[in-house]
Amino acid sequence: MKTIATRFTSKKLVWFAVGCILLVNAFILGKVYINRSAVIAQLELSERELQLPYNYGFSKEDSSARVSLRWATPNTEPINIELNHWRWQHDRSLQLSAAHFASFQFHACTQKTRLHQKQSGWVLLEFNGKSYTDYVAQVEQYHQLIMGLTATANGELAEKELAEKRKDATEFFTAAQTTNSRLFLIDAAAERELLEAVQRERQSANSGQLIIVPAELRAGYYRCDNNEKRTTEVIVDNLAVESLYIPNRLATDFPSDNNMRPTVKFSALVNYGRLHEPWISNLQ
Template sequence: MKRAQKILLVGGVALIVAVNAFVLAGVAWNRSGEPGSALTLTQRELSLPYAFGLDGERGGIDVALLWRAPMRDDNADAAYDMHYGRGPDWLDADKLRELGFDLKEERDAYRQKREVFVVLELAGADWQAALAQAQRRLDRALARGDAEKQDVDAQKSAQEALKYEQQKASRLFAVDAGLDAAALRQRYPDTHRHLIVVATVTPSVMVIDKKTTFSGHIGELAVARISVPHTLRGAMDGIDRSALDSGRATFEMDVAWGRRFEPWVTAVRPQRAARVE
C-alpha cells in the first residue's frame, strides 16, 4: 500500500473514531443528572412502525411521538385534531411577537420559521376539553334524531369519534411555547406531566374584510422519533400491529428527556389482554 493511501486510511479511521466519541459524549452529557422530563406514555402517544411485529424484525425500533394542538370551537365537528391543522388559540400575534417574530411585513410573515421551546402536557385540561367536545358532538347528533340517513351517519361518526378520543387518541397537547426553557419549567414544574421539547413555529396570515389576523403553526419536533434499544426490544415480543389496533395488547414506555432535550426509553411494559376461552 502506498504511503499516501496509508495516510488516508489512518486519517479516515481516526475521523470515524473522533465522530463516534463526540456523539457518545453528547449522549452521555444529555443523560447526565436528573432528567428534565420523565413521562410514562402509551401506544396513544407513541406510534410503532406500521409493520411492527409482522416483518420478523427483532432489532431496535423507533417510535414516533404523537401530540396534538387544542381544537378550536369552529372545529367542533371534527373527529380529532392532530398537530397538522391550524395552530392553537394561544399561539396568536402577541405570542408570536414574544417568540421573536417580526409581523410588520404582513405578507412575508409566513416565510419566517424559528425553533422554540414548546410545552406538551399529558392528560391535562386540554385533553379533558377534547373528551367533552367529542361528547357534545354526539349529544348534538342524537338530539337531531335519525329521520334521515345523514342523521344516522352523523350519529355513527360521532360515536366512533368519542370512542376514539376515549381509547386511542393522544393525550399529549401543546399548551405553551417560549424562548427560555428554564422560565417555562418554572411555569410548568411537573416533570412527569409537562414535557419541554424543541419544535419549529411558523406564522400564518389571514386577511378577511381587510382585517389581518396572525396565528402560529407548530411544526415537527427537533427529535420526533425515539429509539427503543435492543435490550428493551425483547419486552415487545409477541405483540404486533394487529393486536395493538384491536386493543388485544397495549404498552407503556417510560421516556426521559435530558439536558439537550433529547429523549431515551428507560423501561417498556407491554400488556396483553387475557384470552377468553
C-alpha cells in the same frame, strides 16, 4: 516512487476517514452521556401517545424499532354539526399570547416568505391534564349535538346519512376516551424562561404533567391576509426529538407480525435528560 506515494496518500485518506468516524461517534456518545446524566422529567406514555411505525416488524430492524410521539393542540373552534372533527387530533396550529408570539420576532409576512419562517423555540407539553379533559368534554358535546339531530327530509337517504353521522360521532367519542393521545402542546415561546412562568402557574392548578421541550415552529399560514384576525398563530412543525428508539432488550415481548401492529398495547417510561432529549428507559 509514484506508486509508493500513491499508497501513502491512500493510507492517509483511510486513516483520516477512520478518524472522522471515531470523532463523530465520540461526539454522539458524549452527547448521549451528558443528556442521560440527569433525568429532569419522566412521562409514562402508552400506545396512545407513542405511534408504532407502519413498517413495524423487528425482522427488518438492525438494532431497534422506533416509536413516534403523538400529540395534539387544543381546539379553539366553536362546536357545531359541520365541524371536521378528525382534524382536532392532527392540527398543529397554536394560538399564543402577544408577548409569546413577539418573542419569535418573525419578519413581516409576504406571500413569498410566509411558509419559510421556521425557527427554533420551546413548547410546553401537558400530559393527561386539563387540555385533555377539555378535549374529551368537547367531543362529548359534539356527540350529544349529533345524537340530538333529526332527519331533515323524509326518505331512506336522509335517515341513512343521519345514522352514519351518529356512528362517526360515537366512534369519535370512544376514541377520545380510550385511544387518542393525551399529550397536548399548549404554549410556545422563543425563550424557555417565558414558558417556565406559565408552567409554574398552570402546575399549581393542574393534575397533569407539564414539561418544556425544544421544537421547530413558524408563523401561522394566515398572517398575510389582512382580513384574518389570528395574528398570533404559529404552526408547530415538529418537536426537536419526535422519534424514539425501542432497544431490542426492551422489545423482546413485542410481536414481530406487522398485522398485529394496531392491537399492540404497551406502557413506556420516557425520560427527558439534561439536554431535553427523550429516551425510553422501560417498556411493558
